[in-house]
Amino acid sequence: MKSDKISEAVVRRLPVYLRFLNDLNRREIATVSSQELGQRLDLNPAQIRKDLAYFGDFGRKGIGYDVPYLIEKIRHILKLDQPINVALVGAGNLGHALSNYNAYLKDTMKITAVFDSYQPKVGTKINTLTVQPMDELANTVREQGIRIGIITVPDQEAQNVADILIESGIEAILNFAPVILKTPSEVRVHAADFTTDLQSLAYYLHEGKEEEVDGQ
Amino acid sequence: MKSDKISEAVVRRLPVYLRFLNDLNRREIATVSSQELGQRLDLNPAQIRKDLAYFGDFGRKGIGYDVPYLIEKIRHILKLDQPINVALVGAGNLGHALSNYNAYLKDTMKITAVFDSYQPKVGTKINTLTVQPMDELANTVREQGIRIGIITVPDQEAQNVADILIESGIEAILNFAPVILKTPSEVRVHAADFTTDLQSLAYYLHEGKEEEVDGQ
């Protein structure tokens, strides 16, 4: 196959494939089949083959997929084969925690700037980065070619920060604040709010004190 | 309607509804229609009505939904109308950040214990909680009736921590480590790994240096 419009579900699985492939690569395993991948990632092998086939013929019949080659291909599809700079807005505890993940992101994606509107925080160090005031955001985004913004500010400030990021020309946002952001459709937004995650988990708890109609 | 088996997509929307309803309630807005909800949450009104109808007839034709009543109902569906204690494993930066969200979780869900395997960290305070050693986990989980575990340890330790949590009788896990956990099917696991989130975002960046076949 080749292109068509790719669904978000497919795109979200690619980083998961990549992560496991990197793991195989570290262990110097040269080849992997869709069946092995499916087993480890808890996915249907046909789904994995189909996902990959959207982007090209990466496998070899009878053999499977060459690990380093597939890594290269997925990195290219995800645009991780070019430097992607990321700005972090909100230098609180969560922002601080995320800034430590630069090592994890390795590849070419990197948090290169941190901003906060709280005056006393400006100028302090967060790992190797110095917290900048919000009014430097637009300039820094332009200078460093920053393309993705991470929002880790309190919920009341999140929309305002999103507006500023978009105004500065950012292309995508990862939003940790528990609000739905209003954004133009060209700007991709992913919600990363752990409180809704946790609340939806509660649904799956076995029945507690309250009696309920249906078990699971 | 009433019951049937509810899809995960539906369950994941419920906390989003709840969050917005709480907001309306704070602003003392007494009634809301599926259309208004849909507008604010970027969802189809029919989908919202259908989601809610799985659990009961909560609305009034011609009127809409009573905000406090619907809040009560959704809280009940999500089991947030009973105390749910949560354990946090991993007292690093991320764990520290999450422990601040107790206020956000308000309701009845609460992080009540923090564990870490790193000896020097044991005994230190994280907000109001004292970091406990891993070998106290099973006991504390039992004593406090903890039902959900949050994993914020490095990826190599995550599976081991998951095993310990499950062994102690935990019912659900929110996993921040970038690995796929092997768990029995009765234990619900949600992945909250922000690195895969960020990598999938990169896919949606406008074309960069590399030429590409299809724009967006």
Add this chain to the structure above:
DNA sequence: TAGATTGTTAATCGATTAACAATC
């Protein structure tokens, strides 16, 4: 009564899975 909005059925759309010819 006229207007609004639900709950629900039917239609549509999209995603997952099964099956298999091609081929290494």
Add this chain to the structure above:
DNA sequence: TAGATTGTTAATCGATTAACAATC
């Protein structure tokens, strides 16, 4: 050649949306 595994089509399954009678 026999066994393995891909890429892809067709079948299935599930989720979203449209439409509308019921009714406030």
